[in-house]
Amino acid sequence: MVALxxxxxxxxxxxxxxxxxxxxxxIPYDEDVPPPLRQAAAMYAQAIKELQAxxxxxxxxAHDELEGVLAPLLALNLELPYVGVIRGVKSGDGAATLQxxxxxxxxxxxxMNVKLPAVLGILGADQPPRYVPVSRIRAAMKSTEFQEQEVxxxxxxxxxxxxxxxxxxxxxxxxxxxxxEQEVAQRxxxxxxxxGVVK
Amino acid sequence: xxxxxxxxxxETNQEALADISLELLAGARQLAGGTGGQVxxxxxxxxxxxxxxxxxxxxxxxxxxxxxxxxxxxxxxxAVLESVVSSEGPRAVLIGSTTIGLDVxxxxxxxxxxxxxxxxxxxxxxxxTLKVTSAICGGKILADVEVKGSPAILLVLPxxxxxxEETGAAQVETLPSPVxxxxxxxxxxxxxxxxxxxVDITQQDVLVAVGRGIQQExxxxxxxxxxxxxxxxxxxxxxxxxxxxxxxTRQVGKSGMIVKPKFYLALGVSGAPEHQEGMSSSDLxxxxxxDPAAPIFEVAHYGVEMxxxxxxxxxxxxxxxxxxxx
Numbered sequence: 001m002v003a004l005x006x007x008x009x010x011x012x013x014x015x016x017x018x019x020x021x022x023x024x025x026x027i028p029y030d031e032d033v034p035p036p037l038r039q040a041a042a043m044y045a046q047a048i049k050e051l052q053a054x055x056x057x058x059x060x061x062a063h064d065e066l067e068g069v070l071a072p073l074l075a076l077n078l079e080l081p082y083v084g085v086i087r088g089v090k091s092g093d094g095a096a097t098l099q100x101x102x103x104x105x106x107x108x109x110x111x112m113n114v115k116l117p118a119v120l121g122i123l124g125a126d127q128p129p130r131y132v133p134v135s136r137i138r139a140a141m142k143s144t145e146f147q148e149q150e151v152x153x154x155x156x157x158x159x160x161x162x163x164x165x166x167x168x169x170x171x172x173x174x175x176x177x178x179x180x181e182q183e184v185a186q187r188x189x190x191x192x193x194x195x196g197v198v199k
Numbered sequence: 200x201x202x203x204x205x206x207x208x209x210e211t212n213q214e215a216l217a218d219i220s221l222e223l224l225a226g227a228r229q230l231a232g233g234t235g236g237q238v239x240x241x242x243x244x245x246x247x248x249x250x251x252x253x254x255x256x257x258x259x260x261x262x263x264x265x266x267x268x269x270x271x272x273x274x275x276x277x278a279v280l281e282s283v284v285s286s287e288g289p290r291a292v293l294i295g296s297t298t299i300g301l302d303v304x305x306x307x308x309x310x311x312x313x314x315x316x317x318x319x320x321x322x323x324x325x326x327x328t329l330k331v332t333s334a335i336c337g338g339k340i341l342a343d344v345e346v347k348g349s350p351a352i353l354l355v356l357p358x359x360x361x362x363x364e365e366t367g368a369a370q371v372e373t374l375p376s377p378v379x380x381x382x383x384x385x386x387x388x389x390x391x392x393x394x395x396x397x398v399d400i401t402q403q404d405v406l407v408a409v410g411r412g413i414q415q416e417x418x419x420x421x422x423x424x425x426x427x428x429x430x431x432x433x434x435x436x437x438x439x440x441x442x443x444x445x446x447x448t449r450q451v452g453k454s455g456m457i458v459k460p461k462f463y464l465a466l467g468v469s470g471a472p473e474h475q476e477g478m479s480s481s482d483l484x485x486x487x488x489x490d491p492a493a494p495i496f497e498v499a500h501y502g503v504e505m506x507x508x509x510x511x512x513x514x515x516x517x518x519x520x521x522x523x524x525x
Contacts, residue, residue, distance in 0.1 A: 038309065060301060063336045066344070068305035068315035068354070072273075076309050081384035083273050085298040085454075099388070103454045104298050105212060107393040107447040112272070115384040121302070123454075128442045159314035160331070164343040167492055168334075174486065174502035184503050185513040188485060189521050191501060195483050197405060197462045198429065198521055 002047050002149075004040065005029050010146075017140035018132045025051070026146045037067040039156035044070075045077030046151035053117065055098070060084045060121035067159050071121035083112050084121025101126070202349065203236030206289040208280065209254055210299055211242070213390070216250045218457075219295035221362035223355055224256040226322060227293055228365050231258075233324030234290050238367050241283055243268040243276060251371045258367035267380035273302045274383030275376075281310050282377040289350045291322070291329060296354045298454070308352040315352040316344060318472070320359045329353075337471035338494035357453065357476045397448040398432045404461045405431025408451055408478070411438040412467015412488060412507050419444055421511045422466060428518045434458065436468045452477035466507040470495025 001016045002025045003009045013024050027047050029035070035043065048056060056078065058071045075082030088101035092113060100120055102110040114120070177184050192198045205227040209220035220240070227238040240257035242250060247262035254260050261283065267275045280303060284292055292307070294300040296318065308315030318333040320341075329346040334356060400406060407426035413419060419433070426433045433449060440450045451458055453473040463481035468474060470486065470493055478484070479498045486499035487507045496502045503510060 037305075065317050066333055066335055066342055068308055068317055068352075069301055070305075072302060072306040073309055076306055081274065082302070082306070083385045084302045100385075101391070102298060104390070105217075105454055105457070107450060107455055108213070109391040110271070111388040111391060113386045113388050118384060124437070124441050159308075159348065160316055160344045160346045162342050162344050166341055166343075167339065168341050168494065168497060174496040174499040176496075176502045176504060181505070181509050181513045182517070184505065184510060185517040188501070188503075188514060189517045191483075191485070192429075192462065192518075193521065195462070197483065198518060 001025070002027065002044060002051070004034075004043065006031075006034055013146060014137050014140045014144060015132065017144040018136040019130070023051075024144065024146050025149045027149055027151055036156045036158045037065065037070055038073060038159070039153055041070055041073035041077050042153045042156070043151045044074050046153065047149040048074075048078060050149060054096075055116055056080070056119040057122050058119065060086075060123055066162070069121070071119065075119035078119060080117050080119050081115065082119045082121065083114060085123045086120050087124055088126035089120065201236050202288055202290055203231075203234035204239055204287065204289040205230045205234065205236060206239045206241060206284060206287055206292045206350070207257065208292070208294045208300070208303075209240045209242040209250070209260075210295060210297060211244065211247075211250065216253050217295070217297070218362075219297055219355075219357050220250075220254065221256070222357060222360045223293040223295060224254065225363035225365075226355060226360040228256055228363055228367070229360070230291060230293075230322055230324055236290060239287060239289065241280070243279055245269055248371055248373050251369065255366045255369040256363055257369060260369060260371045262371065262373040263376055264373050265376040265380055267376070267382065270387035271299050271302075272383060272385050272387045273306075274385065275380045277303050277306055277310070278378050278380065279376055280307050284311060284350060286377065290324075291349075291351045291353055293322075293353050293355050296356050300354055304352050304354045311350070311352075313350050313352050314346050314348040315354065316346060317354045319353045319355045320472075322353060322355075334472055337469060338475070338497075339469075339492060356472045358472070358479060393446075393448045397446055400432060400434045400449055400451070401456050401458055403432050403434075403458070405429045405464075406434045406451070406458060406460045406462070406478075406481075407431055407464045407466060408434040408436060408468055409439055409445075409466045409507075410436040410468030410474075412469075413439065414467075414508075416442070416444050418508060418511075421508070421515070425464075425511050425515045425518070428515050428522070429462070429464070431460070431462070436471075436474050465495050465499065466511070468495050469493045470498065 237258035
């Protein structure tokens with residue numbers, strides 16, 4: 001597992017250790033704000049190249065990505081093929097291939113054949129997430145040593161200027177129903193009756 | 200083609216034109232009104248010309264006819280788009296924030312050394328600047344962003360623009376691929392359709408959708424009782440399907456089903472843009488959530504700030520009582 005040393009990443013890495021990660025590499029990073037996406041991709045690529053991995057799995061659809069998506073940028077930096085929005089992976093016909101299942105609308109999946117080495121952008125697992133007991137995470141915190149991998153990359157400028165960040169207006173359209181549970185339930189039934197949903 | 204044009208990637212889904220294509224064209228028409236340029240739609244794949252009529256909001260429709268583009272695989276799409284965008288030199292490229300767009304837009308931007316923005320909901324032109332409002336953190340945060348680089352690659356959230364009746368010159372140009380295409384390291388093999396047999400939630404008049412707020416699998420039964428009392432069925436947002444508490448055929452949203460029931464009751468669903476995309480056209484939406492800032496309240500007609508489990512039982516009883524009176 002490879003991660004940039006930013007924020008509360010140690011918690012994630014100790015959880016990974018508790019789940020059985022064999023090697024954990026942390027990329028030192030001392031700034032107060034995360035790097036622009038293209039810089040982050042270059043940093044990860046430098047660290048991952050050292051590992052000579054056949055398959056790189058990275059998440060997609062991160063909630064804080066504003067300047068694109070990290071996963072395909074990482075693949076570009078590694079000069080490896082890429083496919084993303086993947087919900088499942090199986091071994092392929094040969095040792096150097098795998099089958100990746102790419103999600104499309106309408107609960108449809110596309111089966112893609114992927115020649116390795118490659119980068120896959122993972123949207124979610126095809127099985128529920130497996131949690132580990134806190135005791136095992138605590139044990140991992142005592143026994144795990146992170147490997148540090150210094151990388152040298154030129155700082156990239158953000159591709160756009162953020163002028164303002166804010167919460168959207170709340171309840172712009174919704175009329176809020178107030179009262180006790182029974183009062184709200186009764187009001188909902190009245191609304192459904194008015195709309196003809198219940199008789 | 201001029202540096203003021205707006206280029207749109209039109210997508211198909213199982214041989215039908217995807218809704219996002221028409222939404223992007225509507226956004227492009229608005230933008231082109233500001234830049235004074237044309238709207239150019241790009242459709243990749245053989246037989247693309249059959250969709251030209253539906254793309255009449257464009258001034259030009261470029262159909263890139265190559266068998267390697269018959270189904271989506273990233274490298275051929277990217278190679279063609281890189282070539283087309285380079286030669287057309289537009290002010291902006293609108294790409295849907297879809298399973299295809301998420302693969303190609305970031306890499307396209309990097310290859311062209313062009314700025315890329317995700318989660319775009321509103322885009323306006325002011326002089327040489329594009330002003331974009333993007334949704335991040337599942338729609339809970341909006342960012343107003345200025346982009347000066349050109350072409351700007353904009354990943355547009357579905358539902359951000361309503362398809363327009365406005366038309367352009369709609370001149371169709373069917374062209375061979377501008378670059379030689381061959382299968383890449385990632386190739387499409389087959390589409391796997393959902394198993395038949397489960398309820399078709401797209402055909403239901405009433406849906407009770409549960410989200411992460413349901414908290415435990417054991418609470419699903421109470422929600423299902425409520426759905427049945429209403430004469431409807433259970434649906435869900437992604438976290439519930441990820442937990443295997445309901446099959447993927449019950450998932451509402453971008454990668455699930457697009458539903459338009461008469462009544463959509465959202466229980467503990469935060470309402471991320473990906474979920475709203477699948478249900479915002481419902482006739483009547485009531486949302487129940489403990490978080491008053493939940494984005495679901497933006498699309499709901501009525502909202503209740505409450506723990507859903509406190510409401511499910513009284514609501515089921517009230518509905519059953521009403522039915523008993525009728």
